[in-house]
Amino acid sequence: MNLSFRINSNIDSNRVASLIGLRNGQLWDLLFSAAVWGSVLIVAMVFLWLVGDVLIRGVSAVSWDFLVSPVIDSGRSGGIAPVLVSTACIVAVALAVAFPLALASAILIAEFLPRTGTVSRLVVASFDVLAGMPSIVFGLFGNALFNQLLGFGYSLLSGGLTLACMVLPFMIKANVDGLRAVPRSYREAGDALAMSRTSTLWHVLLPAALPGIIAGVLLGMGRALAETAALLFTSGYVTRMPESLMDSGRTISIHIYDLAMNVAGGDRMAYASALILVVLLILINTAVVRLGDWIQRRSLRA
Amino acid sequence: MTDRLLTWTLGAATLMVASLIAIIAAFLLNESLGMLNRVELGRFFTDSGWSPTMSRFNILPMIVASVLLMAGAVIVAAPLAIFTAVFLRFYAPSPVIDIGRRIIEVLAAMPSVVYGLWGLVVLVPIIAAWQQPGASLMAGILVLSLMIFPTITIVVHSGLAAMPRHYIEASQALAMSRAYMVRQVVLPAVRASIAAGITLGAARAIGETMAVMMVTGNIVAVPGDLFDPVRALTSNIALEMAYALGDHRGALYISSLLLLSIVILLVLINEFIVSNKLEH
Amino acid sequence: MDRITEATSYIQEQDSSSGNICLCTESLCLSYGTRAALENVNLRIPSRAVTAIIGPSGSGKSSFLCCLNRMTDLCCSTTIEGSVRLGEHDIHRDLGKNPIALRRRVGMVFQHPNPFPFSIWKNLALPLKHHGVRNKQELSSVIEQALRRVGLWEEVGDRLRDSALTLSGGQQQRLCIARALVLEPEVLLMDEPCSSLDPLSTKCIETLIGQLKNSYTIVVVTHDLAQARRVADHVALFWNADGVGRLIEQGPAARVFQHPEHELTTSYLEGQL
Ligand SMILES: Nc1ncnc2c1ncn2[C@@H]1O[C@H](COP(=O)(O)OP(=O)(O)O)[C@@H](O)[C@H]1O
Numbered sequence: 001m002n003l004s005f006r007i008n009s010n011i012d013s014n015r016v017a018s019l020i021g022l023r024n025g026q027l028w029d030l031l032f033s034a035a036v037w038g039s040v041l042i043v044a045m046v047f048l049w050l051v052g053d054v055l056i057r058g059v060s061a062v063s064w065d066f067l068v069s070p071v072i073d074s075g076r077s078g079g080i081a082p083v084l085v086s087t088a089c090i091v092a093v094a095l096a097v098a099f100p101l102a103l104a105s106a107i108l109i110a111e112f113l114p115r116t117g118t119v120s121r122l123v124v125a126s127f128d129v130l131a132g133m134p135s136i137v138f139g140l141f142g143n144a145l146f147n148q149l150l151g152f153g154y155s156l157l158s159g160g161l162t163l164a165c166m167v168l169p170f171m172i173k174a175n176v177d178g179l180r181a182v183p184r185s186y187r188e189a190g191d192a193l194a195m196s197r198t199s200t201l202w203h204v205l206l207p208a209a210l211p212g213i214i215a216g217v218l219l220g221m222g223r224a225l226a227e228t229a230a231l232l233f234t235s236g237y238v239t240r241m242p243e244s245l246m247d248s249g250r251t252i253s254i255h256i257y258d259l260a261m262n263v264a265g266g267d268r269m270a271y272a273s274a275l276i277l278v279v280l281l282i283l284i285n286t287a288v289v290r291l292g293d294w295i296q297r298r299s300l301r302a
Numbered sequence: 303m304t305d306r307l308l309t310w311t312l313g314a315a316t317l318m319v320a321s322l323i324a325i326i327a328a329f330l331l332n333e334s335l336g337m338l339n340r341v342e343l344g345r346f347f348t349d350s351g352w353s354p355t356m357s358r359f360n361i362l363p364m365i366v367a368s369v370l371l372m373a374g375a376v377i378v379a380a381p382l383a384i385f386t387a388v389f390l391r392f393y394a395p396s397p398v399i400d401i402g403r404r405i406i407e408v409l410a411a412m413p414s415v416v417y418g419l420w421g422l423v424v425l426v427p428i429i430a431a432w433q434q435p436g437a438s439l440m441a442g443i444l445v446l447s448l449m450i451f452p453t454i455t456i457v458v459h460s461g462l463a464a465m466p467r468h469y470i471e472a473s474q475a476l477a478m479s480r481a482y483m484v485r486q487v488v489l490p491a492v493r494a495s496i497a498a499g500i501t502l503g504a505a506r507a508i509g510e511t512m513a514v515m516m517v518t519g520n521i522v523a524v525p526g527d528l529f530d531p532v533r534a535l536t537s538n539i540a541l542e543m544a545y546a547l548g549d550h551r552g553a554l555y556i557s558s559l560l561l562l563s564i565v566i567l568l569v570l571i572n573e574f575i576v577s578n579k580l581e582h
Numbered sequence: 583m584d585r586i587t588e589a590t591s592y593i594q595e596q597d598s599s600s601g602n603i604c605l606c607t608e609s610l611c612l613s614y615g616t617r618a619a620l621e622n623v624n625l626r627i628p629s630r631a632v633t634a635i636i637g638p639s640g641s642g643k644s645s646f647l648c649c650l651n652r653m654t655d656l657c658c659s660t661t662i663e664g665s666v667r668l669g670e671h672d673i674h675r676d677l678g679k680n681p682i683a684l685r686r687r688v689g690m691v692f693q694h695p696n697p698f699p700f701s702i703w704k705n706l707a708l709p710l711k712h713h714g715v716r717n718k719q720e721l722s723s724v725i726e727q728a729l730r731r732v733g734l735w736e737e738v739g740d741r742l743r744d745s746a747l748t749l750s751g752g753q754q755q756r757l758c759i760a761r762a763l764v765l766e767p768e769v770l771l772m773d774e775p776c777s778s779l780d781p782l783s784t785k786c787i788e789t790l791i792g793q794l795k796n797s798y799t800i801v802v803v804t805h806d807l808a809q810a811r812r813v814a815d816h817v818a819l820f821w822n823a824d825g826v827g828r829l830i831e832q833g834p835a836a837r838v839f840q841h842p843e844h845e846l847t848t849s850y851l852e853g854q855l
């Protein structure tokens with residue numbers, strides 16, 4: 001029919017036509033598409049399995065009592081109240097220390113350093129290394145500096161400070177993104193009004209970048225909550241209710257690890273704690289995504 | 303005047319943060335130095351085994367285990383991640399795209415203990431039913447590949463999203479099928495992102511502690527096959543740090559230095575890839 | 583009155599002389615989402631001739647071109663009404679869900695040169711391989727002929743393994759034309775092929791169009807009236823009326839330029855003179 005070739009003066013089109021008529025590529029196309037769908041199916045099933053497992057085994061053990069009772073019998077019974085308090089303390093210390101440093105670095109990087117300059121590239125590279133550093137290495141560093149040199153011992157403070165180092169690069173990146181999403185016109189407006197850079201920053205840029213800054217805090221919080229290895233040798237894993245930041249205490253992630261690995265018959269409670277942790281992280285992630293969408297919409301509008 | 307104060311404050315904070323990596327390296331070195339002065343570096347590879355309380359410091363089996371775990375995880379996860387990223391960009395019906403990306407982001411943020419818990423309670427018994435003892439290199443590779451899958455997918459997907467649209471238009475106008483276009487045009491065009499995703503995933507895999515420790519059995523030995531238990535460098539630190547003293551402690555800090563240098567190497571490779579892409 | 587009769591007779595004369603119509607659209611309407619972009623376009627594109635589509639920007643010229651090889655399928659929210667006929671087939675109904683067969687017959691060259699970020703060789707070999715040419719010698723000879731035809735062989739024949747992105751803009755555009763031609767389409771659609779090129783490259787491409795029209799039906803969008811005068815055998819003028827693109831005049835180039843029927847055409851042509 002009409003798909004055949006017209007005779008052409010320059011190219012021996014009959015030859016090309018007969019060659020082109022064979023579509024032996026179709027087999028590969030089919031295989032490739034099958035691989036795409038197959039991979040997605042496999043991955044979806046495995047993750048459904050994983051999440052379903054945590055959900056189903058976790059739900060049966062979670063209750064209000066579980067959240068407010070002390071840890072009894074190494075966690076086989078009772079609840080996780082002291083664990084939650086320790087977690088909150090460690091995360092709070094980490095964020096309180098990391099936030100100002102992250103914000104200050106982000107402002108310098110986003111507002112003052114030229115984006116492709118050597119300094120900026122060096123700084124960013126050092127953050128990349130920091131972001132990729134194994135958490136157990138942070139744990140060793142924290143142990144040497146905070147536990148031993150500064151003499152904080154196994155304590156919530158040591159753990160929190162170690163985590164602060166760990167979440168810094170992630171918070172900085174989120175803050176930089178937030179600041180860079182602020183429309184250029186805001187800065188020009190500040191300059192036009194002859195405001196000093198400090199007051200432009202304080203009254204115009206930071207409020208405008210607030211969603212990005214909050215996203216950074218949430219991201220840091222998520223990282224800190226998920227962390228285990230860096231805390232093993234800094235905050236320790238005492239299950240008592242902490243009385244001060246100098247007390248040792250375990251976070252929920254460590255609790256899960258300890259129940260699963262070191263406590264015979266601890267699986268049920270490990271799953272319950274895992275469920276709590278996963279739900280917390282999903283909530284945080286949802287908030288981050290919402291803020292991200294908001295930032296993007298605004299930078300498109302501007 | 304306030305402006306100058308501000309700049310100085312910001313500069314000081316950034317300097318502190320940027321030098322953190324150097325401070326960390328300095329501390330790790332300081333803890334290792336005592337031992338490095340007493341014990342020859344070669345002994346970490348030639349001693350008759352790992353029993354640090356008896357002054358035998360061979361960490362080679364653990365290096366082998368870490369590298370095998372990393373390579374295995376990348377080999378399993380990378381194709382799945384690349385195909386999934388392609389799916390989200392070119393195959394998925396539009397309502398699936400956003401949900402899919404959300405799910406992958408949540409998976410990337412999942413704590414490693416949760417992966418480890420699942421591996422320990424669900425996966426290891428399944429492997430054990432097939433090949434004893436279950437807690438093995440294989441289990442470690444599978445759990446790690448789940449963990450680095452979202453990382454690689456996110457990087458490759460953002461590469462696909464950033465790819466100039468005109469490559470797609472040109473392919474379509476040349477009557478290419480979707481699968482041929484993806485194979486021959488799109489994937490070669492985003493190979494830098496794929497490489498970046500893989501190095502990032504590899505860095506995450508070699509640095510992972512908890513999930514690996516929970517599923518690999520933690521026996522110090524070069525594995526004979528996939529179903530042998532192994533102990534990764536990271537797990538070794540986590541398992542022994544609590545009671546390590548003297549040279550033992552030093553040896554653990556030295557292995558952390560090794561980990562750090564591997565990660566720095568991977569980040570440098572990544573930087574190289576990214577900056578080459580920018581020039582291109 | 584007199585002029586119109588003259589023009590009509592001229593059209594009839596031209597139609598009978600140039601013979602068959604290759605592509606024609608009937609009451610073609612296109613909308614992006616709920617926004618109409620084209621309304622009621624009835625255009626006849628004669629075979630083996632250059633049809634130039636002119637008009638102010640935003641009048642739907644590119645959109646129209648995309649309807650002809652169903653590039654509109656790439657945007658998910660487009661709706662098309664009316665028909666586009668290629669030979670005796672309706673490209674939307676008869677050629678079914680799969681536009682690949684259609685695009686084999688209707689090639690396209692874009693406004694900005696868009697070679698793939700691979701070697702010159704690979705740029706040309708990819709479409710050929712997809713359509714079954716696997717033999718290395720066949721590939722070489724087809725690629726050489728395609729490059730010769732666009733006048734690139736002399737310039738780059740000895741460095742086919744270099745990245746196509748190292749070529750100049752004009753060379754890249756000619757490479758894109760060669761790439762469209764290796765598949766031996768019947769129709770070649772060109773969307774402002776010279777608008778991002780320097781005058782010398784433009785001249786080169788115009789000459790090329792003049793040669794190609796002996797073997798291909800060419801539809802070229804341009805907003806350069808002088809260029810339309812130089813290359814076109816037939817002209818169609820699109821106009822943006824209330825945000826919707828319409829075809830307001832079509833006919834042989836000489837007739838449209840000398841005796842425009844529509845007053846908008848007159849003012850558009852004069853505005854440029
Ligand atoms: N992909 C698209 N999605 C939505 N609207 C589009 C798209 N492409 C073109 N349009 C709209 O259709 C109209 C015609 O555009 P176009 O065909 O590019 O005109 P021209 O090529 O004549 O300048 C414009 O108003 C443009 O905004």
Ligand SMILES: [Mg+2]
Nearest residue numbers: 643644645773
């Ligand atoms: Mg256009």
